């Protein structure tokens with residue numbers, strides 16, 4: 001697996017320290033030192049880039065997806081750079097496994113300061129000709145998993161906000177431009193992402209007064225397995241070299257999470273410059 005770090009570079013060995021969460025980090029500007037993060041869907045694409053980026057910012061990172069081998073490769077890269085990474089294997093479309101992933105992450109690092117709900121699945125097609133099994137797969141992963149992971153994480157995030165090194169905790173949901181803009185042939189995916197947007201805003205209102213920031217990221221066309229594989233989204237007339245890279249979205253997620261405690265960035269849509277809608 002090829003993994004690029006959106007923040008670039010490697011921590012220098014001479015400038016390292018061990019944080020409360022067990023992460024070995026470079027001293028200096030490490031805003032997530034002492035924090036633990038869980039990133040879902042980290043075996044490829046945006047999730048892998050986000051895990052690398054958060055580790056670079058000093059977080060101990062738990063990564064979850066179904067492909068354990070891919071997660072182990074990512075963890076090796078993070079550890080080579082002096083970071084701390086735990087691999088959790090789960091099918092997050094299953095509510096029990098999703099909830100268990102939160103508890104396993106907390107078992108690993110004895111805390112949880114950041115949850116990035118990134119795992120997602122798309123099956124394009126008309127509603128008339130759609131396969132209900134594919135609808136359920138999208139609903140289970142893109143929406144239900146976000147509910148279960150978020151609810152299970154809340155007590156831990158509240159604890160991190162009350163007692164953690166930053167005095168704040170972050171829950172970031174990865175939606176899509178499709179969570180704002182509806183197109184034919186993408187109706188069910190778009191509906192799941194609209195649901196994520198509505199859920200995120202309701203949760204934000206519920207917990208913001210207690211120090212949990214809820215952020216929503218809405219990527220446009222991004223080069224990942226999802227967008228380039230068989231049956232993937234159409235390019236909307238844009239050559240692939242004009243699309244975003246996973247690292248572009250990871251940078252936006254990291255930007256949200258590393259704001260000072262009094263700043264909550266609630267929503268960011270990131271499109272390729274060439275993408276009209």
Ligand SMILES: NC(=O)c1ccc[n+]([C@@H]2O[C@H](COP(=O)([O-])OP(=O)(O)OC[C@H]3O[C@@H](n4cnc5c(N)ncnc54)[C@H](OP(=O)(O)O)[C@@H]3O)[C@@H](O)[C@H]2O)c1
Nearest residue numbers: 041043044045046065066067091092119120176222224226
């Ligand atoms: N790429 C785009 O153009 C684009 C645009 C807008 C929004 N997004 C959103 O960005 C997020 C990340 O997608 P990506 O583009 O980075 O695609 P990706 O490379 O295909 O990544 C999807 C991730 O989700 C994981 N996943 C899929 N099914 C899972 C399951 N049942 N249980 C656990 N993990 C599962 C995959 O891992 P395993 O297969 O190993 O389980 C993989 O790590 C998604 O929410 C997607 O909707 C992407």
